[in-house]
Amino acid sequence: xxxxxxxxxxxxxTSSYFSVVISISLVLFMVGVLGLVLLKSTNVANHFxxxxxxxxxxxxxxxxxxxxxxxxxxxxxxxxxxxxYVSKKQAAKDxxxxxxxDFLTFLGGNPLKNGIDxxxxxxxxxxxxxxxxxxxxxxNLFVAAVSxxxxxxxxxxxxxxxxxxxLFILCGFFALIAILLINSSIRLTIYSKRFNIKTMQMVGAxxxxxxxxxxxxxxxxxxxxxxxxxxxxxxIIYYLDKYIPVLELIKDYMTLLFLVGGVVLxxxxxxxxSTFFATQRLLNLRTDELYY
Numbered sequence: 608x609x610x611x612x613x614x615x616x617x618x619x620x621t622s623s624y625f626s627v628v629i630s631i632s633l634v635l636f637m638v639g640v641l642g643l644v645l646l647k648s649t650n651v652a653n654h655f656x657x658x659x660x661x662x663x664x665x666x667x668x669x670x671x672x673x674x675x676x677x678x679x680x681x682x683x684x685x686x687x688x689x690x691x692y693v694s695k696k697q698a699a700k701d702x703x704x705x706x707x708x709d710f711l712t713f714l715g716g717n718p719l720k721n722g723i724d725x726x727x728x729x730x731x732x733x734x735x736x737x738x739x740x741x742x743x744x745x746x747n748l749f750v751a752a753v754s755x756x757x758x759x760x761x762x763x764x765x766x767x768x769x770x771x772x773x774l775f776i777l778c779g780f781f782a783l784i785a786i787l788l789i790n791s792s793i794r795l796t797i798y799s800k801r802f803n804i805k806t807m808q809m810v811g812a813x814x815x816x817x818x819x820x821x822x823x824x825x826x827x828x829x830x831x832x833x834x835x836x837x838x839x840x841x842x843i844i845y846y847l848d849k850y851i852p853v854l855e856l857i858k859d860y861m862t863l864l865f866l867v868g869g870v871v872l873x874x875x876x877x878x879x880x881s882t883f884f885a886t887q888r889l890l891n892l893r894t895d896e897l898y899y
Contacts (some may be wrong), residue, residue, distance in 0.1 A: 627793060627825075631832025631874060634785040636839045639870050641778045643840065646862045647854060648774055652767045653729035654853060657688050659763070661727065661740060662754040664720040669749045677749055678723060686731040686740065691724040698722060720751060734760050785873070790881040793825055818886045822879065829878030833871050840866065 665674065674692065681690050698720075731737070737760055744753045844863075848856040856862070 627828050628832045628835070631789050631829055631878070632835035632839070634788050635833055635836035635870050635874055638778075638781055638785045638873065639836055639840045639866060640843065641774075641781050642869055643844070643856075643862070643866055645774050645778050646865060647856070647859075648771060650854065650859070650862075652771070655763065656729040656732035656767075657726060659727065659732050659760065660691075660724040660755065661737065661744070663723040663725065663744055663750050664752040664754070665722065665749055666751045667720065669721070673749060674721065674723075681723065681725060686725075686727050686736075688726045688728045690726070693722045693724065695721050732760065733764055782873075786877055789829075789877045790885075793878060793881040794885040818883070821886050822882050825878045825882035826875060829874040830871070833874035836870055836874075837867060840870070 665677075669677075678690060678692055681687055727737070727740075731740070734757070737755060737757075741753045741755070744750050844856045847854060
């Protein structure tokens with residue numbers, strides 16, 4: 608009879624541990640996915656920002672040698688990501704291709720100008736900084752006109768700020784849910800062992816002696832859950848990198864390091880604190896309160 612009861616208790620305990628590990632892994636997986644989105648949102652935003660260009664139209668009297676020197680100086684600027692020089696001849700070909708006919712035959716000449724497209728670094732793609740650059744280039748002796756899509760810049764800036772704000776709120780909300788769910792799972796597991804814990808205390812074991820193996824077991828379960836969550840995240844990252852290579856997830860070692868560290872640290876801290884407070888509560892209960 609005693610053997611059957613012990614077997615039943617072991618199965619019940621194993622089932623309880625299994626439930627805790629699954630709960631921790633699923634919650635950490637969801638938090639990890641949101642963390643990945645939050646970490647990569649900046650890279651995605653920068654990717655779109657760096658597609659924006661300031662177009663400089665040069666005066667006709669500027670020589671090719673002067674243009675080359677001007678391009679070289681622009682490449683050295685802190686705001687420059689890359690530059691593309693477009694001659695007036697190439698601009699005419701591109702425009703003719705867009706409209707589907709050779710407009711030069713009607714005009715008898717090429718009214719377009721030599722141009723330089725400056726693709727900026729993401730930090731400089733804001734309304735204020737691009738306006739400052741526009742004023743700077745308008746004073747340049749080589750530049751006839753400066754052009755860029757002002758409404759697009761304003762819309763891009765506002766949308767990125769709005770999306771970043773709500774992503775931050777969403778991650779915070781799910782982090783809170785993760786803490787509550789993992790805490791509840793661990794509290795239930797420890798509560799199922801309340802009689803064992805209280806028996807150890809009644810025969811003279813100190814609180815730290817009783818608490819130590821329980822803490823160690825919970826941390827082990829948390830690490831197993833974190834490992835399973837990271838395996839799931841690895842699969843997600845692999846397929847995202849395969850089908851959306853522009854994100855460069857696998858090559859972004861810093862993001863991966865933050866993600867792995869965040870998941871492991873979250874599992875460790877949440878399980879440690881949840882177990883400590885749940886065990887402390889049981890140790891402070893009177894014997895007759897264990898039945899309620």
